[in-house]
Amino acid sequence: MRVTICGARGSTPAPGPDTVRYGGHTSCVAVAHDGELPRLVLDSGTGIRRVTGVLGERAFAGSILLGHLHWDHTQGLPFFSAADRPEARTDVYMPAQGDAESVLSRFMSPPHFPITPGELRGTWRFLGLDPGIDLDIEGFTVRALEIPHKGGRTFGFRVSDATATIAYLSDHCPTALGPGPDGLGEYHDAAMALARGCDLLIHDAQYLDAELAARASFGHAATGYAVRLGQRAGARRVLLFHHDPPRTDADIDALVASYAGGPVPVDGAAEGMVIDLPAVTAP
Ligand SMILES: [Zn+2]
Ligand SMILES: [Zn+2]
Numbered sequence: 001m002r003v004t005i006c007g008a009r010g011s012t013p014a015p016g017p018d019t020v021r022y023g024g025h026t027s028c029v030a031v032a033h034d035g036e037l038p039r040l041v042l043d044s045g046t047g048i049r050r051v052t053g054v055l056g057e058r059a060f061a062g063s064i065l066l067g068h069l070h071w072d073h074t075q076g077l078p079f080f081s082a083a084d085r086p087e088a089r090t091d092v093y094m095p096a097q098g099d100a101e102s103v104l105s106r107f108m109s110p111p112h113f114p115i116t117p118g119e120l121r122g123t124w125r126f127l128g129l130d131p132g133i134d135l136d137i138e139g140f141t142v143r144a145l146e147i148p149h150k151g152g153r154t155f156g157f158r159v160s161d162a163t164a165t166i167a168y169l170s171d172h173c174p175t176a177l178g179p180g181p182d183g184l185g186e187y188h189d190a191a192m193a194l195a196r197g198c199d200l201l202i203h204d205a206q207y208l209d210a211e212l213a214a215r216a217s218f219g220h221a222a223t224g225y226a227v228r229l230g231q232r233a234g235a236r237r238v239l240l241f242h243h244d245p246p247r248t249d250a251d252i253d254a255l256v257a258s259y260a261g262g263p264v265p266v267d268g269a270a271e272g273m274v275i276d277l278p279a280v281t282a283p
Contacts, residue, residue, distance in 0.1 A: 007047015010242035023271025088122035096128030150219025205240035
């Protein structure tokens with residue numbers, strides 16, 4: 001399995017000289033079977049423009065899973081040019097909540113945007129997804145589970161193929177369920193089930209642990225929670241994701257360095273990062 005980070009920022013794009021390495025684009029991760037082009041895309045933040053680059057000249061043929069519908073996970077959709085062409089085929093899945101295309105049209109239609117989802121070129125289907133069932137999507141086994149966030153139904157995903165498993169919880173507010181054993185939030189069943197034994201846990205890391213008390217009401221997680229969830233669930237590697245817009249490259253470097261030598265390897269998700277799984281471990 002090949003995972004390409006196309007956007008790692010949370011909330012709103014954050015371009016500029018201080019964010020060039022981890023990147024300013026909002027949430028988007030492309031997933032491919034070994035030796036293939038990506039057919040599965042997690043979220044369509046502004047980073048989805050990079051997926052067109054990964055595909056080269058080719059039209060997209062695959063599926064987009066939207067964990068929820070906030071701007072930073074949807075606004076790239078009409079700019080995914082590899083999908084907006086006559087020969088492309090795209091299935092868009094989102095947490096079930098009425099007619100999927102109509103729900104998306106609420107952010108993507110005049111006067112908010114010039115066109116509706118139905119006016120994109122190519123073949124599109126907009127589908128509601130129910131949690132708790134294993135689905136075969138583009139040759140991946142996908143399980144969605146509902147997780148606490150804020151302002152709209154939100155899913156985390158567990159995505160597997162014959163070679164590897166990743167867990168993707170881009171926006172997650174575990175303190176909504178209580179303080180948990182360390183004050184960073186509950187290690188609840190859905191989070192544990194998504195992350196259990198995965199090769200790569202991609203997790204909301206919007207706040208520093210010290211910021212949590214003042215900011216948890218915005219609906220996100222602290223970095224310490226992401227790391228400890230990975231540890232508790234037996235994840236092989238944790239990727240801090242959904243970086244707070246003001247967090248600079250130097251800030252993220254320092255944060256990652258603070259977890260060096262810990263029980264689970266921790267890295268910061270960076271735009272353009274390509275991760276082949278399962279990771280080859282040195283003998
Ligand atoms: Zn978000
Ligand atoms: Zn959100």
